[in-house]
Amino acid sequence: MGRERATLADVARRAGLSKTAASMVLNGREGTRLSAEAHQRVFAAAEELGYRPNVAARSLRTRKTATIAFVSDIVATTRFAGGLIRGALDAARERDHVLLITETQGDATFERYAIEAILDRQVDGVIYAAMATRRLAVPPAILGGSVVLLNATSPESLPCVLPDDEGAGAMVAETLLANGHRDRIALIGRNRQKERDPEISLAADARLRGIRDTLAAAGVSLLAEGFCPEWLPEHGYTAMRTLLERPTRPSAVICMNDRLAFGAYQALGEAGLTIPGDLSVISFDDDPIAAWLRPGLSTAALPHEQMGRRAVEVLLDGGDAAASFVPMPLRRRRSVAAPAD
Amino acid sequence: MGRERATLADVARRAGLSKTAASMVLNGREGTRLSAEAHQRVFAAAEELGYRPNVAARSLRTRKTATIAFVSDIVATTRFAGGLIRGALDAARERDHVLLITETQGDATFERYAIEAILDRQVDGVIYAAMATRRLAVPPAILGGSVVLLNATSPESLPCVLPDDEGAGAMVAETLLANGHRDRIALIGRNRQKERDPEISLAADARLRGIRDTLAAAGVSLLAEGFCPEWLPEHGYTAMRTLLERPTRPSAVICMNDRLAFGAYQALGEAGLTIPGDLSVISFDDDPIAAWLRPGLSTAALPHEQMGRRAVEVLLDGGDAAASFVPMPLRRRRSVAAPAD
DNA sequence: CCACGTCGCTAAACTGATTTAGCAGAGCAT
DNA sequence: ATGCTCTGCTAAATCAGTTTAGCGACGTGG
Incomplete structure (x- = not known):
């Protein structure tokens, strides 16, 4: 070239x-x-x-490649992955490193293949990322080098970077309390499986804990809880409709993520109710859709870029071998107000 | 390790x-x-x-690294990038190659930096991707090796992979015609700048051409055209409201992308009109939101994975040095029906 | 009997850096 | 004059592969 x-x-x-x-x-x-x-x-x-x-010549001798492998379990393609990658990319550049990307797609063969490709190229470190915050098993082959888990934990207690879901739960609850909501706060998106199995999700349980503890501290408990098989708009829609059929209408709804909140918006729109006049909505993730909704959805943002960046920092600058939690900032938009009555 | x-x-x-x-x-x-x-x-x-x-040792001698650089102009972080990367990743794996990712963020310094990192590592080829389909200038430094443009063209007439926006425009128009819409088809998302400046967008002009030619062939012309400064929901919303104020209400609306369509949905919801009963909506991109809307939005999908895959194929299997257009399949959902009257 | 070709394999050069071991010369003390 | 240290620098080994050039043994034809 x-x-x-x-x-x-x-x-x-x-x-x-x-x-x-x-x-x-x-x-x-x-x-x-x-x-x-x-x-x-x-x-x-x-x-x-x-x-x-010539990097090849140098690394032949030094066994350093100034390259980091970014291995993601499922689809480095979701918008979530994008932020993680971008943050990692930035931090890597600042340290004169470069990112090698692979995807296991949750497939053992692909994973083995990815690991081999990585080992063959003698990367200086591996960022092992999960697209949903969860616990996962890291292939032993890469445990010889330095590994940082991103959006995940593992039984081996490797250093990991996680969003502060519990803090976010607390902040969401506090926001509603601060707006004067008390006994008519409902929740959409309970899901036993997600809450119990850390291999599926760590976020569900943590968010719920943050919400409950904060409400409890204010002497408040949830009015109602809607269960959802998946955190998708259609389930948010159904859950919201069910909620509206109850005798006392909630004054505010916490959705476990923005897609559920979108579904809730749809149901409220159909019911002729306005947000936040009749009902406040607050949520988690800060999916792009949150800004597009009318009114804009207040939501605790997943700090993807920060997380990607932090992962590289921990990997290269060597951090404490513990978990590092990245705060989830609240994006305040127009979906929360004081209750009507 | x-x-x-x-x-x-x-x-x-x-x-x-x-x-x-x-x-x-x-x-x-x-x-x-x-x-x-x-x-x-x-x-x-x-x-x-x-x-x-040992890859380093081998490539020192052979100057082959089994590595492809994926350089994107702006934010490899958007959901669009995700699909491109994933397709490229798959195709690369099949050919025993690996992907090195960098981002220029449209910044000349970053670009120079990225190019150097790439050259230093002697990648076998470069995929230069743009996040919005457009024409761009490829830095001369990488012209020595093989380069494929992804979602972009360049003055150097390098091999490139593009979505077939014109075909998609045609298909969208045909779909409406087939459903019996004729003289009351409106368009949302006209934008002179996008249509005229290939460095901003190639899609706008191509889609428009496909739509117009097809309608013209059926002896139909557009009832109305809404201009939008950006292809964002809020502008779709405004455009749709304006459209509804006209004496004759359209029977169908073509939106230049799904975000505009989302805005149109919002305006229609507020106006108490139902889709597709009162009005059909059809669009481009197949953003995830298209499937979440109620009713689901029919839209011509940007074939991101296919495009990413094709780019690697052209790069490695050496294709014709021409442009290769990837068809945009129509996702048929529930937003299109025959006109009411 | 000798020249020649084929077979099956190897020694050594080469890629472009880093790193170890050490050399020549100056200055200084004895 | 000799031995010693210090200064400023270099030769050569090394990393782990690929590639070129060629060697010895054997078979064959003249």
Whole structure:
């Protein structure tokens, strides 16, 4: 690609020095006794030739590749993955690293394949990302090197980066309380499976805990809870309709994510109720749709970019081997107001 | 990572042969005169030692890295990028390649940086992707190697992969005609800038052309056209309201993308009109939201995965140096029906 | 009997960097 | 003059593969 690149030998020759000297100067080695003038000459030569080291050659010797593998379980394609990747990309660039992306699609064969590709290329570290916050099993083959889990935990208690779902739950509840809602707060999106099985979700349980604890501390308990098989709009729609059939109408609804909230909006629209006049809605994720809804949906944002960034930081700058929780900021829009009566 | 890996020398030693022999056998070189027994021994040894070649060492000699760079202009983070990446990932895996991802964010410095990182690593090829279908300038530095443009064209007439927006426009128009709509078809999302400047969008003009030509062939012309500064829900909403104020209400609306259509849905909901009873809606993109709307939105899908896949195919299997258009399949949902009267 | 070709394989060069070990010369003390 | 240290630098090994050039043994035809 491009005409021949200058090699270190070219630089050395032009500087009238040995490859050794050139290498040491360019790598800024301490404790070398090369003269200031030699430094000058090497830098000048490198500059003039547009020298860039050959990564393959370097890593053959040093076993460092300045490359991080980003392995995701399912679909690095969802919009969630996008933010994670982008954050990781930014942080990696700042540290002169590059990202190698693979996807296991939850398939054991693909996973093995991805791991081998990664090992063959001697990446400096692996970010193992899950698209839904959950616990997962990390293939032992990569445990030899450094691994950071992103949006996931593992039995091996590797360092991991997670969104602070519990804090978000608390903030959501507090927001409703602060707006004067008390005994008529309903919840949409309960799901026993998600709440109980950490291999499916860690978020469900954590959000619920944050909500419950905060309400309890204010002496409030939930008016009603709608269960949903999946966190999709259609189930939010159904749950909302069911909620509206109850004798006391809620003054506010917490949805476990924005897609459910979208469904709730649809049901409310059909019922001729207005948000937030008749009913406040608040949610989690900050899916793009939250901003598109009318009125805009207040929601605790999943800090994807921050998380991706943090993962690289922990991996490269070596952090504490513990879990690091990234706060989920509340996006305040127009869907929450004081109760009508 | 992991305990020491076996090298080719280890394999050769175990097989009782030279590195040369082992290398040739493992690479399946034709025309070598190594005995069948030698082949056996090498394969056996490699298997027993779990040998995997060191990519850095190999590429140092061969200048092949089995790595493709995926460079995107803006935010490899949008959901659009996701599909492109996933398709590319799949196709790359099938060809034993791996994807290196970088993002220029439309910033010249970042772009230079990305290009250097890529060149340093001697990737075998570059996929240069744009997130909105458009024309762009490819940095000359990578023109030395093989480049495929994804979702973009360039003045250099490099091979490129594009969605068939014109065909999609035609199909959308045909669908309405087939449902009996004729003189009351309106359009939302006209935008002079997008239509005229190929560096901003190629899709706008192509879709419009497909729609107009098809309608014209049936002797029909558009009832009304709503202009929108951006293809966002709020502008779809406004455009739809404006449309409803006209003396003759349209029987169908074509939206230039799903986000506009979402806005149109909102306006129609507020106006108490039902889809498709009072009015049909059809659109482009197949954003996830299209499936979530009630009723589901019929839309011509951007074939992201196919496009990503095709880009890798063109790059690696060497295709014709021309543009390859990927068809946009129509997702038929419930938003289109025959006009009321 | 010798020249020649084929077979089956190997030694060594090569890729482009890093790193270890060490050399020549100057300055200084003995 | 000799030995010693310090300075400023370099030769060569090394990483793990691929590739070129060629070697020894054997069979064959003249």
